[in-house]
Amino acid sequence: MLSIKNLQVSINGKLILKDLDLEVKEGEVHAIMGPNGSGKSTLASVVAGRDTFDIDKGEILYRDQNLMDMNPETRAREGIFMGFQYPVEIPGVSIANFMRTAINEKRKHLGLEPLSGAEFLKLMEEKKKLVDIQSKLTNRSVNEGFSGGEKKKNEIFQMALLEPRLAILDETDSGLDIDALKVVANGVNKLRRKDNATIVITHYQRLLDYIIPDYVHVLYEGRIVKSGGKELALELESKGYDWVKKEAGAQIQG
Amino acid sequence: MDTSTNTLPLKERLLALFEENQEAIKGPSTPLVNRMRKNALSMFRKLGFPTTGLESWRFTDLTPLLKTEFEFDFSNQSRSMDIEKIFTCDVYDLDTFSVTLYNGWFVYQNAALTRLSNGTIIGSLAKAMEVYPDLVDQYIGKAAKPEQAGLTALNTAFMQDGLFIYVPEGIKVEKPIQLINIVDSEHPVFLQPRHLIVAGKNAGVTIVQCDHSLTHNISFTNSVVELFAEDNADVEHYMIQNKGRNSALITSSYFQQKKDSRLTTHAITLNGGFTRNIMDASIKESNCHSEHNGLYLVDSNQHVDNHLFIDHEAPGSYSDQLFKGILDDEARAVFSGKVLVRREAQKTIAHQNNKNILLTDEAKANTQPHLEIYADDVKCSHGATVGQLDPQAMFYMRSRGISERSARQLMMYAFAMEVVQKISIEALRDRMDHLVEKRLKGELSICDQCMLHCNSKEPTTFNIDLSKI
Numbered sequence A: 001m002l003s004i005k006n007l008q009v010s011i012n013g014k015l016i017l018k019d020l021d022l023e024v025k026e027g028e029v030h031a032i033m034g035p036n037g038s039g040k041s042t043l044a045s046v047v048a049g050r051d052t053f054d055i056d057k058g059e060i061l062y063r064d065q066n067l068m069d070m071n072p073e074t075r076a077r078e079g080i081f082m083g084f085q086y087p088v089e090i091p092g093v094s095i096a097n098f099m100r101t102a103i104n105e106k107r108k109h110l111g112l113e114p115l116s117g118a119e120f121l122k123l124m125e126e127k128k129k130l131v132d133i134q135s136k137l138t139n140r141s142v143n144e145g146f147s148g149g150e151k152k153k154n155e156i157f158q159m160a161l162l163e164p165r166l167a168i169l170d171e172t173d174s175g176l177d178i179d180a181l182k183v184v185a186n187g188v189n190k191l192r193r194k195d196n197a198t199i200v201i202t203h204y205q206r207l208l209d210y211i212i213p214d215y216v217h218v219l220y221e222g223r224i225v226k227s228g229g230k231e232l233a234l235e236l237e238s239k240g241y242d243w244v245k246k247e248a249g250a251q252i253q254g
Numbered sequence B: 001m002d003t004s005t006n007t008l009p010l011k012e013r014l015l016a017l018f019e020e021n022q023e024a025i026k027g028p029s030t031p032l033v034n035r036m037r038k039n040a041l042s043m044f045r046k047l048g049f050p051t052t053g054l055e056s057w058r059f060t061d062l063t064p065l066l067k068t069e070f071e072f073d074f075s076n077q078s079r080s081m082d083i084e085k086i087f088t089c090d091v092y093d094l095d096t097f098s099v100t101l102y103n104g105w106f107v108y109q110n111a112a113l114t115r116l117s118n119g120t121i122i123g124s125l126a127k128a129m130e131v132y133p134d135l136v137d138q139y140i141g142k143a144a145k146p147e148q149a150g151l152t153a154l155n156t157a158f159m160q161d162g163l164f165i166y167v168p169e170g171i172k173v174e175k176p177i178q179l180i181n182i183v184d185s186e187h188p189v190f191l192q193p194r195h196l197i198v199a200g201k202n203a204g205v206t207i208v209q210c211d212h213s214l215t216h217n218i219s220f221t222n223s224v225v226e227l228f229a230e231d232n233a234d235v236e237h238y239m240i241q242n243k244g245r246n247s248a249l250i251t252s253s254y255f256q257q258k259k260d261s262r263l264t265t266h267a268i269t270l271n272g273g274f275t276r277n278i279m280d281a282s283i284k285e286s287n288c289h290s291e292h293n294g295l296y297l298v299d300s301n302q303h304v305d306n307h308l309f310i311d312h313e314a315p316g317s318y319s320d321q322l323f324k325g326i327l328d329d330e331a332r333a334v335f336s337g338k339v340l341v342r343r344e345a346q347k348t349i350a351h352q353n354n355k356n357i358l359l360t361d362e363a364k365a366n367t368q369p370h371l372e373i374y375a376d377d378v379k380c381s382h383g384a385t386v387g388q389l390d391p392q393a394m395f396y397m398r399s400r401g402i403s404e405r406s407a408r409q410l411m412m413y414a415f416a417m418e419v420v421q422k423i424s425i426e427a428l429r430d431r432m433d434h435l436v437e438k439r440l441k442g443e444l445s446i447c448d449q450c451m452l453h454c455n456s457k458e459p460t461t462f463n464i465d466l467s468k469i
Helices: A040-048 A072-077 A095-109 A117-131 A135-139 A148-162 A178-191 A231-239 A241-253 B010-020 B022-026 B031-047 B125-131 B133-139 B150-158 B391-398 B404-420 B426-440 B452-456
Strands: A002-011 A014-024 A029-033 A054-062 A080-083 A090-094 A166-170 A197-202 A215-220 A223-228 B097-102 B105-108 B113-115 B121-124 B163-167 B177-183 B189-191 B194-199 B204-213 B219-229 B234-242 B247-257 B262-271 B274-283 B289-298 B303-312 B318-327 B332-341 B349-358 B364-373 B379-387
Touching (some): A002 A040, A014 A054, A014 A223, A040 A054, A040 A080, A040 A166, A072 A095, A072 B391, A080 A148, A095 B404, A117 A148, A117 A178, A135 A148, A166 A178, A215 A231, A215 A241, A223 A231, B010 B150, B022 B031, B031 B133, B097 B121, B105 B121, B113 B125, B125 B133, B163 B204, B194 B204, B219 B234, B234 B247, B234 B426, B262 B426, B274 B289, B289 B332, B289 B426, B303 B318, B332 B349, B332 B379, B349 B364, B349 B404, B364 B379, B391 B404
Parallel strands (some): A029 A197, B163 B194, B189 B219, B219 B247, B234 B262, B262 B289, B289 B318, B303 B332, B318 B349, B332 B364, B349 B379
Antiparallel strands (some): A002 A014, B097 B105, B113 B121
């Protein structure tokens, strides 16, 4: 589904991602872990199409299409979803209006008829239940005045409505108490299908107690320095990142 | 029609015209009003038209407009005609008591002045001076400040007709009273309507003042509104402006509020060549609510200017100003909001906010929030922003599959809605919601509002071009 090869990304001449390779197949859940500043969020943003970065070299293929040729909205319509670490407040735009516009632009792109108001409302009710979101939240302006937990739940709610093929959740667990974390993880698990894939970016292991990954990658200084199964996350939890840093240091020097 | 003075500068021409046409101008006016005229004329002689040398006119230059060879007609044209033949208000379900001024003159179907069974009087100011001289004299000129403003002095000297509303004590007028100002002339006209609105003690009234032009010719409307809210009165005043790009509309509104009164005003400018709204609210007594909202959506070389002065003379009152604008092309907006809190006005709460979105590098907004506080126990705030749409929000929306164009529209619409949502008349709010959406999509023409004329002429569309943000 997603194939990243030799990706090198910089901001104002500063290298953020170096020779990064990542292969994600349908039905898989990948966790990308790593210390702060290792480039995790940059990776998510690059896949979603944020244009504040320079892609120096490498390629990103998504379902055999070159992602670099697509603007962010086309990527979204083709099934890529990024859950933001810091969801943006949009005063005055209701979640309902926002999501209806998004869904209908996606449907148009796919050659489908737009959803009517009633159809959309029905879909919204369905998804609200799925992610356990309070109904009053959807009448409010997008993220405006939301608590940290509400913002993250709202991300999952949007994901549920858009039904992405590839979801990249950027630090969706940050700032969440354990109850909110369970709600978010539960939502992600319910949305898992054989034909979609999820990349979970996190600093801590605890989210991975609830979303069980097939693969865990450790990103350090812009490179994936270690990959393994779910047990790697537990190892990181007990040993900390210093262990990886040391190993990586030896690798780089060696 | 007078042409002998056409070569003089406008100020001199007006002074001469006043002398020549005194009898026609005075018409049925009360002796008090005629004395006011004389004083006002000498004030105008002294003050003249405002120039950019004045602080309050620094960003607004009338000079090019004043070079126009305007035509004047002082003969009373207040008349009976079927206004629906030339104009139909298309705000559906807006159930109003509707009156019309055609080129500044009152148009009526049955009577120039109507007295409702509850005692409310609605109609022509000229007629009211004849029929209710004492009532007119009790209020007229008591709020306006001709000594401070040449244009108000000029209007006071020349005023002949306009809307008169008197709501007696304790009466709540259920239907909004809608005033439709239509300018329709083959020649450049200079109009000076004068409106007098009185809400008695415990009275309630809503006035919707719609300004339209049915012409693409140059026009200059120098209008003055005096509005009195007596003790515990509840008044809502709307100005909906959708005018042609060759029209100039200056509305000087003077509000006077007594104890416990509530005043809410809305100034919505959808189109207009040159628009200046001057709103001067005097809070004379305690515990008043004085709220002023504004929205302007302008493009090409349109100019819109909102100039507010809220004078807290008494304690315990609340005032709020919220003005928002979206500017495209080379449009220009000026906001000046002054709040004066006098020493006596303790426990005043006053807020003001002006927010502008500029869509091009050429669009320009000058904003001057201004607080002058002499009392020590007050809560006041002011803020002003001039900026572009938030790029973070833009990316967030695009990352959900929403196109740049739709994202911009959603955000601009949301920006404008903060003001639209304050419209309390549901039908008008819905209509305005729709008009704002159309305006932002570039689909609103000034001709939308007039059935007959615009269908026969080439429609003028105004387009806020979303691709430029």
